[in-house]
Every structure is written in C-alpha cells, then in structure tokens.
Amino acid sequence: MKLNLKRPLIFFDLETTGTNITRDRIVELSYIKVYPDGHTESKTRRLNPGMPIPPGATAVHHITDEMVKDEPSFRQISKALLEIFEGCDIAGYNSNKFDVPLLIEEFGRAGLNFEVAGRKFIDVQNIFHKMEQRTLVAAYKFYCGRDLADAHSALADTQATYEVLLGQLDRYPDLENDVEKLAEFSRSGKSVDLSARIVLDDNDVPVFNFGKHKGKPVKEVFRKEPSFYTWMMQGDFAKNTKDVISVLYAECRNQK
Template sequence: MELNVKNPLVFFDLETTGIDMVNDRIVEICILKVFPDGRTEVKTRRVNPTIPIPAQATAIHGITNEDVKDCPTFKEIAKSLVQLIEGCDFAGYNSNKFDLPLLAEEFIRAGIDFDLKKRKFIDVQTIFHKMEQRTLVAAYKFYCDKDLNNAHSAEADTVATYEVLKAQLDRYPELKNDIDFLSDFSAKTRNVDFAGRIVLNDKDVEVFNFGKHRGRPVVEVLETEPGYYAWMMNGDFPLYTKNVLTRIKLGMMVKK
C-alpha cells in the first residue's frame, strides 16, 4: 500500500557516536522524502562529529574517524537540511525516543531554531511493537519477506523502515493510511520535550517527570522555587529541554 500523505513525509535514520543525546553527535544521516504524488528522494550524508567515534560505535555502524575526517560538520550542512525537511512530517524507527531528540539537539547547537511543534511524527518501531514485538531486521523479514543487508547503515535502515510502514498498512486494516492517525498511534508519551523531562498530565498541564518535583506543575515549581530554573539550565539536560523550560518561564512573565 502506498502512503497517503498531504505534506511531504521524511523517513530518516541517524548513525551516531553513541546514545547520549546531550553529548553524542551524528556521523551519518539519511533522509528519504516521500512526496504527496508518490515520488521519493533519498539523500545520505556523512558528518564530521567533531568528537572521536568510540570503537564500540564503529563496531555497530562501521564508520571510523578516518571515514569522516574530511566530511562537513553538522553546522555546515544544517541550513541545507532545514530546506530539505521544511514543511515535512517525520517517520523513523525508534525515532521519537532517539533520532528526533538528537536531531533537535544538533540543530540547536548549530544555532538554528527549527520548530517541530506543528509536525507529525510516526514511529514505525512503536507500531511494530504494538503489533508484533520485534526488531527492525525481524520486522523487515516479517513484513517484507526480505533480509536486511547492511543493517546499521543509515540508508539501508531508512529504506527498510519506509518499506516496513507500507507493508504494515497492507497487513493491518485497522491502521488508517493517514499521517495524523499513524502519528497518534505510534506516540508512546505525552512529552512536552523530547527527553520526557516535562510532560502533560491528564489535565494537559505541563509537569515535571523526574526528580523531587515529579508530577508537579512546572509553573508551580518555578514560582515557589525560582532557583530550580537555574539549576536545570546549568545542569546536564538536553538543549531542547532547556528551551522548553525557558518558553514556560517566559510565558509566566508575560502573564504577570
């Protein structure tokens, strides 16, 4: 089944120096762009992460420091990436938990305020786990009856994810071929920030989701304990989380 898309839909996958969204960096990115008329476009870029690639990361994706030493940094390609994905919705495999948060961090580090609030996000892994509970390699075999060669290369994983989603739509009639539906179906959380440090409670109020203030409204904490804002801003939290916290604090100031 071909995807029914209103806006261009970007499937993407990142290969990185590790899994810490605060400190790790992208070494390869692949974007497969699906247009409303069914056309597809694939672009893959190697990226100089500006920090060493650990051996354990190279063992997974096969990319070495030598491979990327002459490649552009993310900051150097950030504007062209924004142009490529402007106005698009997003899809990936485990992307809501890892790839999107790390991509957002890289954009912020590059000095680009890339607003993702109005985008739809489809996580093919979440759909798969709700339906079958397996890995991408198994998903590709299960849904497409193909072996996933070159697993953990950005392009192979990205193309496989695109094919898996189309096969999922063919297999499960209860899945609507609609980006809004698929985005809602594959969402696991009510995160306000990607890392899930701030979430919406059952009353759609922004609350902290960690530490001593877990479950308390952010506005309430910032009013009664003003130093908590500075502690978080100086702490080892993702830049996107800090931006969300700052937005809430500025909103409080406007209302006064």
C-alpha cells in the same frame, strides 16, 4: 501500497558517536523524502562529528574517524538540511526516543530551531511493538501456531514456554540446541547478575547499569564510596545481585 500524504513525509535514520542524546554527535544521516504524489528523493551524508568516534560505535555502524575526517560538520550543512525538513512530517524507527531528539540537539548547537509544533511524528518501532505483542500468548501463537488455553495459569504457561523454545529451535537453524549456548544467547546483554544491574563494559569490566553511577566500574565506586555498597545491600535488590556485588566488594577491599 501508496502512502496517503497531505504533505511530504521524511523517513530518516542517524548513525552517531553514541547513544547520549545531549553529548553524542551525528556521523551519518540518511533520508528518503516521500511526496504526496508518490515520488521520492533520497540522500546519505556523512559528517565530521568534531569528536573521536568510540570503538564501540564504530563496531555498530563501521564508520571510523578516518572516513569522516574530510566531511563537513553538521553546522556546515545545517541550513540546507533544515530547508529539506521544512514543512514535512517525520518517520523513523525508534525515532521519537532517539533520532528526533538528537537531531534537535544538533540543530540547536548550530543556532537553528527545528520546529516540532505542527509536525506529525511516526515511529515505526512503536507500531511494530503495538501490533506484534511481546507476550507468552503471542509467542505461543507465533512459534507453535496454536492459541494458548488457560493463559496465566502456572502449568499452562510453563508448558507453553517449553514448547516455544522447541519452536524457536525449529525455526532458527543458527540457534544451537545446546543449553550452555542457549543460556549465553538469552542473557540480557553482558549482564553479570541476573537482573542486569551489573554489566560488563567493552573491556569486560563490571560496571553499574543503573542510577547515578551508571557506566562506572563497580570496584572503583566501592573504593571511593563504600557507603554505596552498604546502601545496595540494605536496599530492594535481588539476592543474586547482592551476591555479585559482595564478591566484587571483597575483591576491591583485598586489592587495597
């Protein structure tokens, strides 16, 4: 199918030093520029971010400091890149929340204005999520091939969840039929508590995953600000979360 375009549409993606839009930098930019007549231009450019690429980021995109040390900075290519994007609409995957805002930040640091007004922005991820519902009803239809009768009744939903898991095991050969491994696979990232309020960082140190201390080691915060522990214990947090932080709080107190 050919896209119905009135002006060029640029699909683009970024690889970066991290996920902080205001602080992180681009290390690779790829684009495909689709013209109204259907022909395309594409290019990939690696960039020296002017800062070390964290190991966690390299683990994702496999780009190292050594690989970009002789590449130009974003500032050096910014004017040429702005011309490429001039008069184009934009498309990407999760681009509205991440790629486009970060690109705007980079142009701003280079003293250039990436004009948003007048452009159309297509986020393919949002289309995917809206077209393919992430509900039990949708999962039951997808994995079991049947419509879920009596949806939102406890028994029907419980039975459907059981059947969906069986369907997942049938569909994915790499998904091991082992409770321990299924539990590990279905965890929310490297969460320590069930609500993922506390997670493990790259060094397997428990850190906060919310609020003003997000990303900071739990024990370090509790040592410096014990009132934060008290606040959490008195706050609207799940019992499991409170149990987890109580253990961590006791450990940091015993280490004094």
